[in-house]
Amino acid sequence: xxxxxxxxxxxxxxxxxxxxxxxxxxxxxxxxxxxxxxxxxxxxxxxxxxxxxxxxxxxxxxxxxxxxxxxxxxxxxxxxxxxxxxxxxxxxxxxxxxxxxxxxxxxxxxxxxxxxxxxxxxxxxxxxxxxxxxxxxxxxxxxxxxxxxxxxxxxxxxxxxxxxxxxxxxxxxxxxxxxxxxxxxxxxxxxxxxxxxxxxxxxxxxxxxxxxxxxxxxxxxxxxxxxxxxxxxxxxxx
Amino acid sequence: xxxxxxxxxxxxxxxxxxxxxxxxxxxxxxxxxxxxxxxxxxxxxxxxxxxxxxxxxxxxxxxxxxxxxxxxxxxxxxxxxxxxxxxxxxxxxxxxxxxxxxxxxxxxxxxxxxxxxxxxxxxxxxxxxxxxxxxxxxxxxxxxxxxxxxxxxxxxxxxxxxxxxxxxxxxxxxxxxxxxxxxxxxxxxxxxxxxxxxxxxxxxxxxxxxxxxxxxxxxxxxxxxxxxxxxxxxxxxxxxxxxxxxxxxxxxxxxxxxxxxxxxxxxxxxxxxxxxxxxxxxxxxxxxxxxxxxxxxxxxxxxxxxxxxxxxxxxxxxxxxxxxxxxxxxxxxxxxxxxxxxxxxxxxxxxxxxxxxxxxxxxxxxxxxxxxxxxxxxxxxxxxxxxxxxxxxxxxxxxxxxxxxxxxxxxxxxxxxxxxxxxxxxxxxxxxxxxxxxxxxxxx
Numbered sequence: 001x002x003x004x005x006x007x008x009x010x011x012x013x014x015x016x017x018x019x020x021x022x023x024x025x026x027x028x029x030x031x032x033x034x035x036x037x038x039x040x041x042x043x044x045x046x047x048x049x050x051x052x053x054x055x056x057x058x059x060x061x062x063x064x065x066x067x068x069x070x071x072x073x074x075x076x077x078x079x080x081x082x083x084x085x086x087x088x089x090x091x092x093x094x095x096x097x098x099x100x101x102x103x104x105x106x107x108x109x110x111x112x113x114x115x116x117x118x119x120x121x122x123x124x125x126x127x128x129x130x131x132x133x134x135x136x137x138x139x140x141x142x143x144x145x146x147x148x149x150x151x152x153x154x155x156x157x158x159x160x161x162x163x164x165x166x167x168x169x170x171x172x173x174x175x176x177x178x179x180x181x182x183x184x185x186x187x188x189x190x191x192x193x194x195x196x197x198x199x200x201x202x203x204x205x206x207x208x209x210x211x212x213x214x215x216x217x218x219x220x221x222x223x224x225x226x227x228x229x230x231x232x233x234x235x236x237x238x
Numbered sequence: 239x240x241x242x243x244x245x246x247x248x249x250x251x252x253x254x255x256x257x258x259x260x261x262x263x264x265x266x267x268x269x270x271x272x273x274x275x276x277x278x279x280x281x282x283x284x285x286x287x288x289x290x291x292x293x294x295x296x297x298x299x300x301x302x303x304x305x306x307x308x309x310x311x312x313x314x315x316x317x318x319x320x321x322x323x324x325x326x327x328x329x330x331x332x333x334x335x336x337x338x339x340x341x342x343x344x345x346x347x348x349x350x351x352x353x354x355x356x357x358x359x360x361x362x363x364x365x366x367x368x369x370x371x372x373x374x375x376x377x378x379x380x381x382x383x384x385x386x387x388x389x390x391x392x393x394x395x396x397x398x399x400x401x402x403x404x405x406x407x408x409x410x411x412x413x414x415x416x417x418x419x420x421x422x423x424x425x426x427x428x429x430x431x432x433x434x435x436x437x438x439x440x441x442x443x444x445x446x447x448x449x450x451x452x453x454x455x456x457x458x459x460x461x462x463x464x465x466x467x468x469x470x471x472x473x474x475x476x477x478x479x480x481x482x483x484x485x486x487x488x489x490x491x492x493x494x495x496x497x498x499x500x501x502x503x504x505x506x507x508x509x510x511x512x513x514x515x516x517x518x519x520x521x522x523x524x525x526x527x528x529x530x531x532x533x534x535x536x537x538x539x540x541x542x543x544x545x546x547x548x549x550x551x552x553x554x555x556x557x558x559x560x561x562x563x564x565x566x567x568x569x570x571x572x573x574x575x576x577x578x579x580x581x582x583x584x585x586x587x588x589x590x591x592x593x594x595x596x597x598x599x600x601x602x603x604x605x606x607x608x609x610x611x612x613x614x615x616x617x618x619x620x621x622x623x624x625x626x627x628x629x630x631x632x633x634x635x636x637x638x639x640x641x642x643x644x645x646x647x648x649x650x651x652x653x654x655x656x657x658x659x660x661x662x663x664x665x666x667x668x669x670x671x672x673x674x675x676x677x678x679x680x681x682x
Contacts, residue, residue: 002565036460061562062424062558062559062561062562063558063559063561063562063641064456064460064555064558064559064638065456065555065559065638065639065640066638067640068638068640068642069640069642
């Protein structure tokens with residue numbers, strides 16, 4: 001049967017939700033799969049709600065529009081849950097049975113009793129993943145939070161590999177790539193200044209991604225055929 | 239999938255995705271256009287090798303116009319619009335379109351397109367949503383004047399309050415104009431239908447305008463794979479001198495718009511002539527069937543319908559959503575067929591009667607409130623199929639159509655249980671339980 005994941009990513013402005021979804025999408029296509037994305041946001045400012053819908057598959061995708069019933073939800077920022085910073089409320093609305101919620105938080109969050117019960121009812125798997133912490137530890141800054149999450153989700157879906165992800169990061173920052181908006185372009189230049197050199201930026205981002213990938217493998221969130229990615233990205237498994 | 243992919247339209251802002259003017263400033267900007275070679279429609283549509291590109295629907299329409307030997311394109315940038323006419327303006331700069339200008343508004347654009355077509359040249363325009371309705375007076379007069387034209391309608395919301403996302407209710411206004419109407423599912427259809435449209439509209443026994451509709455935004459602003467012939471090929475030019483209707487002789491005034499005056503007189507003869515005229519317009523719509531079959535491969539496409547008891551019938555973006563619904567149903571162990579209606583005028587009545595003869599359930603998902611396709615389908619197969627017809631799910635005002643809603647309608651139709659979405663759907667058809675319908679009417 002075809003492997004197919006409809007992913008809803010929810011975060012706040014400045015975290016690179018849309019950039020992250022472009023990178024995952026490109027990475028899946030780089031690895032021979034199919035993918036489409038639909039970004040959704042209002043005002044382009046920091047901490048404003050942003051959603052992006054990504055479909056990844058190993059066969060043709062015909063569906064269009066926003067994703068109402070996702071297989072996977074990625075929460076980029078705990079405030080999406082605690083402050084309701086999202087176009088979709090509650091954060092797990094429409095999650096399919098046996099679906100996955102990947103939440104960027106240092107540990108399990110205390111959810112409202114009703115919400116926890118509803119999540120349990122649909123047998124949701126809650127994966128708490130310290131993406132920002134990993135970004136800080138590995139790259140020395142929180143701006144690579146999205147990279148950690150994309151590495152992690154790349155491993156969970158099993159539809160790409162570290163080579164595909166690394167190439168997608170290079171496409172994004174070296175190629176004539178896709179500019180989402182003026183705000184994103186401005187943020188790109190800030191990110192580039194902070195990393196001094198583009199090469200350093202790419203290496204750090206890929207290192208964060210690899211850490212995210214390995215975190216997923218180590219915690220048993222992936223299918224058994226997905227293996228840890230070792231230091232030189234070239235040795236990554238398919 | 240083994241074809242090579244070329245990138246003539248690099249990703250990014252459509253304005254900058256035009257080939258940058260080369261450093262050799264003296265070079266003729268029209269050089270490439272001048273080298274284009276005329277080939278037969280048969281070769282272009284069926285034989286010419288194609289390469290795959292990942293482009294937006296607007297770019298697909300542009301590429302179709304590039305290969306269609308268009309003489310005149312007139313733009314009006316109604317909001318919401320697609321980038322199509324802006325991109326066609328780029329083609330004018332490159333010499334692929336001979337004349338191009340921006341109209342003052344749609345009434346003017348549609349009138350000017352009529353004048354262009356009447357003078358014997360190949361015309362193209364595109365509009366959307368409120369622009370379609372503003373231009374509708376002119377558009378509805380094209381078929382009666384027997385004007386070959388291709389117009390693209392990138393459907394948006396037409397009702398107040400305005401929205402920019404798709405809702406294809408404007409198609410229902412076009413269906414009764416007497417023009418040929420195609421509904422594109424994706425970027426590839428935009429490309430193919432536009433080029434076939436020029437060829438079909440200029441056939442002497444057709445001589446009618448062709449409207450190529452798509453669900454705006456989803457198709458025009460999103461990218462998809464489009465297989466295209468080499469841009470060095472183009473369709474033969476319009477040969478109005480051997481057309482069915484004499485062209486306007488603008489060089490020998492006074493030019494007469496109508497050869498036979500009685501059409502404009504108010505007496506019984508005039509009504510009769512007008513009635514005959516309308517009959518002839520719709521007969522011409524019927525005569526276009528053979529060309530739609532020849533150049534587009536049929537008025538509809540059918541997949542897995544042979545022994546399917548459940549058939550989804552859809553057009554435009556709803557067909558794309560339905561493909562996924564068929565896949566989800568298969569995973570649940572349900573065998574569901576899919577019919578995609580490509581041509582709404584002429585409507586594939588005969589084909590649907592044959593394909594739906596044994597069906598027990600027909601589901602018609604749509605991107606509009608009124609359900610014009612479900613009504614067309616029910617009318618076409620009445621007396622030829624006992625299927626229960628569920629007109630739904632319906633989304634409108636720019637909503638997306640979750641595939642799960644279509645699956646829900648299929649499951650409820652098969653099991654007889656009330657679908658969770660029933661308020662947005664209609665039950666029609668021969669074998670419908672009247673009590674069920676009554677219950678449905680009460681519950682909405």
